[in-house]
Amino acid sequence: MSRSQGPSSPEIERLIALMSKLPGFGPRSARRATLALLKKRDALMLPLAAALESTAAAIKTCGHCGNLDAADPCYVCSDPRRDSKQLCVVADVADLWALERAGGYRGRYHVLGGVLSAIDGVRSEDLRIGELMERVEADGVTEVIVALAATVDGQTTGHVLSDHLSGLDITVTRLAQGVPMGGELEYLDEGTLMAALASRRAV
Numbered sequence: 001m002s003r004s005q006g007p008s009s010p011e012i013e014r015l016i017a018l019m020s021k022l023p024g025f026g027p028r029s030a031r032r033a034t035l036a037l038l039k040k041r042d043a044l045m046l047p048l049a050a051a052l053e054s055t056a057a058a059i060k061t062c063g064h065c066g067n068l069d070a071a072d073p074c075y076v077c078s079d080p081r082r083d084s085k086q087l088c089v090v091a092d093v094a095d096l097w098a099l100e101r102a103g104g105y106r107g108r109y110h111v112l113g114g115v116l117s118a119i120d121g122v123r124s125e126d127l128r129i130g131e132l133m134e135r136v137e138a139d140g141v142t143e144v145i146v147a148l149a150a151t152v153d154g155q156t157t158g159h160v161l162s163d164h165l166s167g168l169d170i171t172v173t174r175l176a177q178g179v180p181m182g183g184e185l186e187y188l189d190e191g192t193l194m195a196a197l198a199s200r201r202a203v
């Protein structure tokens, strides 16, 4: 009987196809990772399968900020010691994690869900800008910190946010020097990120 899927069994080919959808994985690395899992079935493959299943079941998107956590509201939104009047707007949960790893920020977050992009077809209605405006109003926010990557798309998105927020009686700031052009927050070292936050300036 001939196999149409590839050189391995359909089960293995299916796993390789799924793995190759992960960021940073191509077909070759997906094949290597699949083989490594199969060779360490008890030590790695089954614990990974169990972790994937329990994490998928447990983790929710925070209805306030868009963070990923086992609780909704998330640990940031439900922490009474954090300043609800200060909102840091980030493109992605990865950026929120980067800022939390850096430590020192005591306000809350708002995850936009991306940045505007003509190439990727991301429009302003695809981002959580409406939710941001509602939160600013409902929580009596006094400062919005725009913490987006120093890319053309990040800057364009920052301008659109400033336009939306300009009519309100709040301070809008953005991360200062230290974020290099084209710099994605998630790849900055923690000291640079904290310095950029501390020396943020009004837009």
Ligand SMILES: [Zn+2]
Pocket (backbone or CB within 6 Å): 062, 063, 064, 065, 066, 067, 073, 074, 075, 076, 077, 078
């Ligand atoms: Zn939250």
